[in-house]
Amino acid sequence: MDKTIVTALLVIAGVISAVALFNALYPMVTQGGEAMGSMERRLSDQLKTQVQIIHAAKSGSNTVTVWAKNVGSVRIIGADTSDLFFGPEGNFERIAYGGSGAPRWEYTVENATEWTPTATIKITITTASVLPASPSGRYFVKLTLPNGVMHDYFFSW
Numbered sequence: 001m002d003k004t005i006v007t008a009l010l011v012i013a014g015v016i017s018a019v020a021l022f023n024a025l026y027p028m029v030t031q032g033g034e035a036m037g038s039m040e041r042r043l044s045d046q047l048k049t050q051v052q053i054i055h056a057a058k059s060g061s062n063t064v065t066v067w068a069k070n071v072g073s074v075r076i077i078g079a080d081t082s083d084l085f086f087g088p089e090g091n092f093e094r095i096a097y098g099g100s101g102a103p104r105w106e107y108t109v110e111n112a113t114e115w116t117p118t119a120t121i122k123i124t125i126t127t128a129s130v131l132p133a134s135p136s137g138r139y140f141v142k143l144t145l146p147n148g149v150m151h152d153y154f155f156s157w
Contacts, residue, residue, distance in 0.1 A: 042147070045074070045147055046147055046148060046149055048072050048073045048074040049072045049074055049076060049145060049147055049149045050070070050071045050072035050149065051068055051069070051070060051071065051072070051076065051143060051145060051149060051150075051151050052068065052069050052071045052151050053066060053067070053068045053141060053143060053151050053152070053153035054067050054068065054069050054120070055067045055155075056139070056141055056153055056155045057155070057157060058131055058157040059124070061130050061131065062102070062126060062127045062128075062129065062130050062131055063124060063125065063126050063127070064086065064124075064125040064127070064131070064139070064141075065122060065123070065124055065125075066122075066123040066125065066141050066143075066153070067110070067120050067121070067122055067123070068120065068121050068123060068143055068151070069118070069119070069120045070115050070116065070117050070118065070119050070120075070121075071117075071118075072117060072149075073117055074117065075114055075115060075116045075117070076115040076145060077115075077146075078145075078146045079107055079115055079121060079145070080097050080098065080107070081097070081146045082097070082143055082144060082145050082146060083142075083143075083144040084097070084105050084123065084125070084141070084142070084143055084144075085140070085141065085142040085144075085152075086103070086105075086125050086127075086139070086140065086141045086142075087139065087140060088135065088137055088138075088139055088140070089137050089138045089139065089140050089154065090140075092140045092141075092142075095125060102126045102127060102128040103125065103126060103127050103128045104125075104126050105123055105124065105125045105126070106123070106124050107121045107122060107123045107124070108121065108122050109121050109122075110122050123143070125141075134157070135156050135157065137156070138154045138155065138156045139154070139155055139156060140152065140153075140154055141153050141155070
């Protein structure tokens with residue numbers, strides 16, 4: 001009879017331990033799976049998103065026009081939340097989107113209603129100072145999309 005009681009108590013303790021272990025590990029496994037799924041979706045988005053700056057030129061005394069093409073396979077959303085860097089090589093700065101002051105940048109979609117694959121946007125950069133008539137070096141422009149995809153371009157006029 002004593003052996004039966006001891007065995008029953010050990011079985012109950014084993015079941016309770018197994019349930020406690022399951023309750024501790026299951027949330028971690030579920031959370032890890034969700035994190036992996038989220039990472040997979042972000043990576044897939046980055047792999048499908050590609051942008052290429054196809055041309056840049058001085059278009060006024062303090063404006064530069066840049067054309068960027070969506071060469072990926074998905075629509076690019078939130079171009080206005082992208083980071084744009086511009087300036088002389090080695091001395092560039094981040095330019096804020098929109099607003100009334102300078103420096104600033106704005107964009108319009110050229111050949112579509114949204115920035116879909118094969119569509120091009122025209123970016124107008126307004127600088128705070130007058131650009132030189134003939135620069136002594138190259139200028140740098142870099143566009144970084146909200147998901148981290150980026151492209152840079154060097155040019156002079």
